[in-house]
Amino acid sequence: MEQANSCAEILIVEDDDINYLVLEKILSQSYRITRCTSGLQCMQYCQSKQPDIILMDVEMPEMDGLDTCKLLKHSDLTKDIPIIFVTSHHRDEEQTLCWQAGGCDFVVKPVNALTLMHRVKAQVQLLHQHRQLKKMAFIDGLTQIYNRHYLTSELDKCLSYAKRNGTAFSLIMADIDWFKKYNDFYGHVKGDECLKRVAQLIKSNHHRGADAVVRYGGEEFVCIMPQVDINGLTTLARGLKQSLQDARLPHEGSKFGFVTLSIGGIYSNCVRQASGQKWLEAADEQLYLSKNNGRNEISIKELPCDE
Numbered sequence: 529m530e531q532a533n534s535c536a537e538i539l540i541v542e543d544d545d546i547n548y549l550v551l552e553k554i555l556s557q558s559y560r561i562t563r564c565t566s567g568l569q570c571m572q573y574c575q576s577k578q579p580d581i582i583l584m585d586v587e588m589p590e591m592d593g594l595d596t597c598k599l600l601k602h603s604d605l606t607k608d609i610p611i612i613f614v615t616s617h618h619r620d621e622e623q624t625l626c627w628q629a630g631g632c633d634f635v636v637k638p639v640n641a642l643t644l645m646h647r648v649k650a651q652v653q654l655l656h657q658h659r660q661l662k663k664m665a666f667i668d669g670l671t672q673i674y675n676r677h678y679l680t681s682e683l684d685k686c687l688s689y690a691k692r693n694g695t696a697f698s699l700i701m702a703d704i705d706w707f708k709k710y711n712d713f714y715g716h717v718k719g720d721e722c723l724k725r726v727a728q729l730i731k732s733n734h735h736r737g738a739d740a741v742v743r744y745g746g747e748e749f750v751c752i753m754p755q756v757d758i759n760g761l762t763t764l765a766r767g768l769k770q771s772l773q774d775a776r777l778p779h780e781g782s783k784f785g786f787v788t789l790s791i792g793g794i795y796s797n798c799v800r801q802a803s804g805q806k807w808l809e810a811a812d813e814q815l816y817l818s819k820n821n822g823r824n825e826i827s828i829k830e831l832p833c834d835e
């Protein structure tokens with residue numbers, strides 16, 4: 529595999545050196561180029577790292593470009609990568625096979641440099657727009673952290689990944705205490721300000737890129753933490769409680785005098801239950817234990833495994 533340049537990453541899957549060099553010369557001015565020389569190598573590469581776009585040769589020994597494309601489109605991890613076929617086939621039925629396999633476009637050999645540049649540029653633009661829209665759809669307008677749609681979309685995927693790899697996973701559900709009284713005392717505008725501050729405090733408690741902080745409901749938050757075990761979860765939950773204590777956001781309606789969170793934590797040191805719904809229900813139970821224990825409390829439990 530060879531790398532060059534910056535910006536979007538284009539993976540060129542091409543077994544022939546001359547053909548590869550032609551494509552690389554056209555694209556390497558504007559994009560980062562990676563090369564795989566077979567369908568199998570491409571599959572392996574994409575499991576660990578997903579390129580922005582794939583330029584796929586159709587004819588390759590062992591696994592051809594069409595079969596490679598079909599396999600990529602079957603995996604959650606790779607199904608959204610746009611695949612442009614590079615084909616010497618001109619007939620309609622051969623080009624139809626490219627579309628049917630899941631390709632988003634194709635260029636014919638011998639490759640016209642201008643056509644290739646424009647086809648790739650169009651896909652890169654679509655990709656940016658798609659990512660922007662996805663980001664907007666997944667961000668909570670008030671707090672600017674992830675929203676419930678994000679959780680619904682990502683939690684099961686993260687859990688399946690953890691289950692496949694037998695790794696740890698933890699989840700926190702946290703709810704601001706007596707928030708109705710906060711709104712009643714300070715008004716909704718200040719209530720919104722408080723939600724923003726708390727969201728930022730929760731976010732700044734997490735330093736790993738894999739963690740995600742979500743506004744789950746009105747004054748309820750969820751943190752998902754891949755590869756975090758009981759020790760990590762305990763540290764993070766205590767850190768969260770402490771950061772609220774340090775911030776001391778005034779709350780006249782609370783017996784503590786400042787804004788606090790009731791926290792429910794669920795962990796599995798080796799994930800076997802991949803249903804996000806089950807994790808959320810279990811975290812909710814722990815959260816309500818914390819509420820019943822007087823609030824500003826942490827309750828943590830291992831996820832019961834019913835498999």
Ligand SMILES: Nc1nc2c(ncn2[C@@H]2O[C@H](COP(=O)(O)OP(=O)(O)OP(=O)(O)O)[C@@H](O)[C@H]2O)c(=O)[nH]1
Pocket residue numbers: 670703704705706707708709711715716717718719720723745746747819823
């Ligand atoms: N300002 C503001 N308030 C909100 C928002 N979303 C939900 N709330 C308020 O959050 C309050 C939640 O009240 P409850 O569910 O009774 O819970 P609580 O008062 O926090 O009581 P405990 O959870 O039992 O400690 C309600 O008054 C909602 O109106 C929001 O976006 N902005």
